Amino acid sequence: WLSNSRIRKSGKLPPGPYSFPIIGNILQLGQYPHQSLAKLSKTYGPLMSLHLGSIYTVVVSSPEAAKEILQKHDLAFSSRIITAAGQAHDHHKISMVFLPVGSQWSKLRKICREQLFSTHRLVASQGLRQDKLRKLRDHVQECCVSGRVVNIGEVSFITTVNLMSVTLFSVDFTDFGSDTTQEWKETIEALIDIVGCPNSADFFPVLKRFDPQGIKKEADFYFGKFLSMFEDIINQRLESRRTSLPHHHSPKKNDLLQVLLDISEGSDYELSSNDIKHLLLDLFVAGTDTSASTVELTMTELLLNPEKMSKAKDELKNVIGDNNQIEEADISRLPYLQAVIKEILRYQPVGPLLVPHKSEHDVEINGYTIPKNTQVLINVWAMGRDANLWLNPNSFEPERFLDNKVDFKGRDFELIPFGSGRRMCPGLPLANRMLHMMVASLIHNFDWKLEPETKTKDGNTTVKFGTAHNKAVPLKALPTML
Numbered sequence: 281w282l283s284n285s286r287i288r289k290s291g292k293l294p295p296g297p298y299s300f301p302i303i304g305n306i307l308q309l310g311q312y313p314h315q316s317l318a319k320l321s322k323t324y325g326p327l328m329s330l331h332l333g334s335i336y337t338v339v340v341s342s343p344e345a346a347k348e349i350l351q352k353h354d355l356a357f358s359s360r361i362i363t364a365a366g367q368a369h370d371h372h373k374i375s376m377v378f379l380p381v382g383s384q385w386s387k388l389r390k391i392c393r394e395q396l397f398s399t400h401r402l403v404a405s406q407g408l409r410q411d412k413l414r415k416l417r418d419h420v421q422e423c424c425v426s427g428r429v430v431n432i433g434e435v436s437f438i439t440t441v442n443l444m445s446v447t448l449f450s451v452d453f454t455d456f457g458s459d460t461t462q463e464w465k466e467t468i469e470a471l472i473d474i475v476g477c478p479n480s481a482d483f484f485p486v487l488k489r490f491d492p493q494g495i496k497k498e499a500d501f502y503f504g505k506f507l508s509m510f511e512d513i514i515n516q517r518l519e520s521r522r523t524s525l526p527h528h529h530s531p532k533k534n535d536l537l538q539v540l541l542d543i544s545e546g547s548d549y550e551l552s553s554n555d556i557k558h559l560l561l562d563l564f565v566a567g568t569d570t571s572a573s574t575v576e577l578t579m580t581e582l583l584l585n586p587e588k589m590s591k592a593k594d595e596l597k598n599v600i601g602d603n604n605q606i607e608e609a610d611i612s613r614l615p616y617l618q619a620v621i622k623e624i625l626r627y628q629p630v631g632p633l634l635v636p637h638k639s640e641h642d643v644e645i646n647g648y649t650i651p652k653n654t655q656v657l658i659n660v661w662a663m664g665r666d667a668n669l670w671l672n673p674n675s676f677e678p679e680r681f682l683d684n685k686v687d688f689k690g691r692d693f694e695l696i697p698f699g700s701g702r703r704m705c706p707g708l709p710l711a712n713r714m715l716h717m718m719v720a721s722l723i724h725n726f727d728w729k730l731e732p733e734t735k736t737k738d739g740n741t742t743v744k745f746g747t748a749h750n751k752a753v754p755l756k757a758l759p760t761m762l
């Protein structure tokens with residue numbers, strides 16, 4: 281809570297709804313905070329003050345205001361609020377997601393930009409992903425033959441986990457129908473739930489040491505599980521690098537772990553094995569559920585809008601050909617598919633409030649003062665549904681992007697599902713490839729029929745806050761081969 285003297289010193293704060301003692305505006309968040317906040321911002325404007333427990337928060341709901349925060353005053357708003365879960369295993373002290381902008385964070389971002397997610401590196405690792413996409417198609421094909429219904433959320437999740445784990449360290453975590461799949465899926469989902477779950481200890485820092493919901497304890501457990509697994513993977517790789525004789529040339533792995541170990545053994549960057557472990561954890565947590573849920577949401581909309589599905593399939597048929605499989609290099613030749621992905625990221629962004637930012641010092645914006653240590657939420661969902669910016673904002677219409685140069689790469693502030701500026705998603709180049717390839721693999725050469733119980737539009741198009749997966753009704757459909 282900002283004290284009166286702090287507010288007086290700070291000048292005029294953005295307007296906002298009345299906030300109750302102690303709890304502030306928490307009850308007004310409801311089940312879908314991005315939607316409740318969008319409604320409130322219609323009354324209070326694109327810069328709106330709230331108190332979430334003791335955390336003073338400003339919600340940003342217009343492209344102009346977002347540009348002020350993420351471009352003009354980028355550095356001032358580039359810090360993060362450290363959550364209780366983020367402190368498990370001291371992750372916040374090493375993690376790219378939590379570190380403030382400084383030399384360690386810049387180093388990790390540079391490694392991502394120049395080494396891990398550069399076009400050159402992603403082209404080199406695409407064969408690894410192609411193999412996992414083939415597994416997805418084989419699985420759907422088997423379901424066609426046996427007349428089995430497919431849980432699309434589940435197969436998207438398994439495929440994303442596999443795409444991420446082969447790209448990162450050439451390991452298969454899960455497989456369709458294997459015994460370990462369910463256990464892994466539950467562990468990964470539990471980890472993602474813990475990270476995304478609203479925690480009263482974050483709203484009321486005095487509660488932190490009591491851990492009332494047990495979230496920190498669970499985060500310690502699941503982070504520990506993943507960190508020790510990554511440690512094993514790193515140690516095994518180090519061992520195989522040590523024992524492979526130079527003249528024997530065992531085939532060099534094309535994965536990102538190879539790159540990270542090369543970096544840590546070289547002299548350009550200082551990168552310890554502990555840094556690598558925590559970086560892998562960040563990439564895995566940040567990249568898996570976001571991508572899988574986006575694929576599931578895309579399939580939901582395509583299944584609910586058969587004429588859009590036909591257009592996407594026709595394009596694949598014409599550009600790729602009936603019996604050929606799409607490759608990552610083909611994405612640029614598929615404008616309708618690209619429009620579908622842009623549209624889902626406008627319509628249902630999986631990070632509707634981005635990841636909270638924090639102000640480093642007082643900043644003046646539009647005549648208001650945003651004080652130091654304010655939590656800033658950027659409501660990209662509200663911007664995507666703003667009728668002043670988009671025609672028919674509440675309907676799924678990929679066509680709007682066909683003659684429109686607006687893109688989600690962080691320059692067009694009306695569409696920033698990956699953020700913009702320094703804190704923008706570093707995994708965008710990989711996400712971009714995975715999303716297009718997974719949706720194309722699911723629809724090219726297959727027809728789908730929705731299961732009756734998943735036909736309720738409401739059940740399928742709402743995203744649970746905090747975690748992107750677990751929609752109210754899982755998307756199930758019956759595939760047939762063309």
Ligand code: HEM
Nearest residue numbers: 377566567570571574631634635697698699703705707711
């Ligand atoms: C549909 C897919 C994805 C979406 C929509 C998405 C979106 C986002 C958003 C909104 C942010 C926060 C931006 C901000 O704070 O302003 C973010 C950060 C981040 N994303 Fe993604 N992301 C996706 C996939 C990925 C993938 C595949 C990876 C890694 C392989 C990844 C790694 C990260 C990391 C490490 C951060 C934290 C960066 C930092 O704080 O400096 N994301 N992402």
